[in-house]
Amino acid sequence: MAIKPKVSVLVPAYNVDQYIRKFLDSLVNQTLKNIEIILVNDASPDSCHDIITEFLVDDRIKYINKAKNEGLWMARQSAYDIATGEYIVNLDPDDYIDDNFLESLYVFGKENELDIVVGNVQSVDENDKAFGKTALHKISKRKVLQSDQDYKVLLGTPYASWFRLFKREVMKNFNYNYLQGELVSYTIQFCDGVKVGVNPEVFYYHRKHGASMSNYDKSAKRISESAEFSWDGIHKKLKHLKALPIASENLRNTLYMYIFRVYYSLTMITWLEENPTKDYKKKVGRLLKDELNFNAKNFFKFVSWFKRKEQIFLSLCLLGFDEIVLKELKKRKSN
Incomplete structure (x- = not known):
């Protein structure tokens, strides 16, 4: 009997061949090994397909190679439709993550029975040089959000979903569809009965393109x-x-x-x-x-x-x- 993945990683790819190899290296080398990686090539006209093919020796990868470009949200939805993990995370292939990013968020989530786990974000330039304050710069330790005051820390974070683990069951309970957009997924954090924690110790490196x-x-x-x-x-x-x-x-x-x-x-x-x-x-x-x-x-x-x-x-x-x-x-x- 197959073991259920702890995390399903959903990745759309389009015109990112200059970045995707570094991204995939950071993903397949995660310290959390029991993950499911779903790559969606959204009919990218560059060499994304060729690079992705090199990584398919990793049997944790599921690959959807679309013949027609359908856009970011449909690509994410296509990956979500076949995801089986306990948690879901959306990543962008022109960015990259710490080697222990998934494990740190997952373990913190499991230990505290969290529905959503928020990681930290660091902006980097084209040369991977960090700049600016991090998304969770106001706190230094892991924290389960409990009081209304605690939730204010989320105001400093992007509304994008790429540094948040979502329990897949919670997304189903809210009838979430990726065509609704990331702002809708952001609102779930504030809803009654949803338990949220933040972990400023591990980083998602968001690349700010030069121009x-x-x-x-x-x-x-x-x-x-x-x-x-x-x-x-x-x-x-x-x-x-x-x-x-x-x-x-x-x-x-x-x-x-x-x-x-x-x-x-x-x-x-x-x-x-x-x-x-x-x-x-x-x-x-x-x-x-x-x-x-x-x-x-x-x-x-x-x-x-x-x-x-x-x-x-x-x-x-x-x-x-x-x-x-x-x-x-x-x-x-x-x-």
């Missing part, structure tokens, strides 16, 4: 194509948030502050592509502020937990200077 500002064109186009940021999409997202099982008002306000920051900033990025009217932009801003309870009282309760640039963004939004942020984004996009 990051030149990526605004791609990002604006990709995000603007998502129905999630249309007027109807915004209403759908807010309806989802209002329906979440979160009994604590403090926890709900913590989540709402974070969602405002993420959702409003991503909506602004769509405006780089769409260039809506000023009245529409004000309408969207007012809707998000009202529905997500964005006000001075909440702002001062939570703002210190955000990173510096996010504090500036939120400050300008609170003061009604959102247009300054948009103008700066347009300026950088044109450079």
Whole structure:
């Protein structure tokens, strides 16, 4: 009888041949051996397939080689559909992880019966040189989140899922589908009955590509194509948030502050592509502020937990200077 994997690692691959070998080396050499690695080549036009093929001697790897590009979220969903592990983790192949990343998170999760285990994130440049503060820089030891105050540490983390272990059963219980996006998976951490812990001792190394500002064109186009940021999409997202099982008002306000920051900033990025009217932009801003309870009282309760640039963004939004942020984004996009 086959032993159930402790962790299923879901990896989409597209146009990352210059990074994927280092990533796969960091993955197959994990100190946690009982893992399932599901690689999805999303019809990548580069040499990803050839490099992945070299690693298929490892019988822990399952390989989905798509003939047609279907996009990141469908690639993740294809991997999730065949995953059998106790926990799920999503990794990106242009990044890499500590050798004990999976074992450290898994053991901490099992010892404390956690549903979600959050690791640390360190940004690195093209030469693997670390820069900036880590996602969990405010704490130094492993911690199970218990009080409402504890959850504020999550405000400093990206909403992306690549440094979080999710118990697969919990994802099923919440009927999670990858086409819903990573922001929905982030909200699960705040729901009643979900036990969360953070481990700042092991790192996911997130590569910030050198020409990051030149990526605004791609990002604006990709995000603007998502129905999630249309007027109807915004209403759908807010309806989802209002329906979440979160009994604590403090926890709900913590989540709402974070969602405002993420959702409003991503909506602004769509405006780089769409260039809506000023009245529409004000309408969207007012809707998000009202529905997500964005006000001075909440702002001062939570703002210190955000990173510096996010504090500036939120400050300008609170003061009604959102247009300054948009103008700066347009300026950088044109450079």
